[in-house]
Amino acid sequence: MSSYRDLFVSAADGLRLYARDYDPGRPGALPVVCLPGLARTSEDFHDLAEALSVDPDRSRRVLSLDYRGRGRSEWDRDWRNYDVRIELNDVLQVLTAAGIEKAIFVGTSRGGLITMALSAARPTLLAAAVLNDVGPVLESVGLKRIRGYVGKLPSPRTMQEAAQILRHISGPGFPRYTDYQWEKMARGTWKEDEGQLILNYDPNLMKTLESLDLESPLPDLWPPFEGLKPFPVLAIRGGNSDLLSADTLQSMQERHPRLKAITVPDEGHAPSLEGDLVQDIRQFIIDVEASA
Template sequence: MNDPYRDLVVSASDGLRLYARDYGPELSSALPVVCLPGLARTSEDFHDLAESLSHDAARPRRVLCVDYRGRGRSEWDKDWRNYDVRIEANDVLQVLTAAGVHKAAFVGTSRGGLITMALGALHPTVLAGIVLNDVGPAIEGKGLMRIKGYVGKLPTPQTLQEGADLLRQLSGSQFPAFGPEQWLKQAAGTWRVESGRLVLRYDPLLMKSLEALDLEMPLPDLWPLFEGLKPFPVLAIRGANSDLLSAATLKAMQETHPRLKAITIPGQGHAPLLEGDLIDAIKGLIGEAERDQAIAA
């Protein structure tokens, strides 16, 4: 049986080694999809979505799932200050150039959505359609405080089951319907086994980029970046229990963007899992982006 994806290893502009999972046919008339994970998450989070898109019976397509510097199988940066949205956006462009992808639909969870909005300002021609998973142009301080409180600071569990219990204690109120299997999957995305012990799948110094945030000061205004997405169809997903993207911000996004479809997922927080009906909704967004491309051609 063939592996479900190829390993794509690329050099960043500063020489750092970047990694991405490369699913599906390399040569296809179908619009490629680029998946960008959350702050301390990895390409692995998109496996189910990538499998569904790349093996779609009617229209199989190429899917690239990126590990940012310092996360997953990408190299850790010697300077934590480079864990920065602008640098990570440039890294994504390096991956796309190496892969020969000139235009794609982007699926961005949390940090990935911010990077997608940054790409809209830096290199808008690469965008064809956008999925923003539990992120928008206004970020709630409460959610940032929660993330700041645990990234790089979690105690090291002895087993993945112990890690699953730890994550449930931390985020159980946001995902009350999660069962043991889902928490175990979340733990497997947070730690990996190395030399017989669990280690984080990201550089713990990532926390320093969060410590530099002064939550007493106004958060950056990201609405101008969101405005840059107006030429493209957008699917905005919010977890009903999210403390990072508010219902009011999602409503304002709908009112501001004429081609934005909003979905709220009950029983989930930051950030909803991309599975089940959400995969169908994402396929719908990609189809809309493809129709735009056909009209423009």
């Protein structure tokens, strides 16, 4: 029996959006909303969502989203709509349909950018934020690496072969990853369709990256980060991350008095939310509720 139910919601433009709804059916605890990275899906948060939704001390509802063009959400005919502003509006549509008025947001990479944007667009929705390997300064070397593979991955014949492809691309950042972890990541990257493995996202996502001039200064994201100042923040950085630098994380701590930072050794962009990190996030949420 599945630990979540499927939730389908229409976006403002009619596109069909998908979310996993882990709902224990007991009110009281703050819900958690999980927002994935650029080409990732709701599946990345399964371990965390299960742990939080069945927590014997304080179970809570967890909503994990697929953006348009990813996972089980419908692909957009116009790739230009794979934009943070439109995806933010999609998130708001899903939350309205789900009846969530305030939540703790867990955002990996792009999901963290959407969370920062949310602090300006709808601050009343935020109770706290977890930023997974993302901040107000994005390193161009990391963006170049991501641009080098999104939408351009070969078609593997098996999940084991898919895992090897990801190990070849990202192995230096995750030297301790097991075969199981690489295959788990692969299952969030490809899906089976009529006996073949195809990407679990619209390959046109790559066009949004190709339009970036990574030789010029990137947009200043400190203002949206400043919008998180009223809220407790847990910032997670992979020790080998090429997108969020140690210097940026330190600056985030200096500018945000209620920010707690964790660096995960031997992991790159972005750390998997499993194992000890699940317990770190659980404790952060407990502390947020205790101080409210």
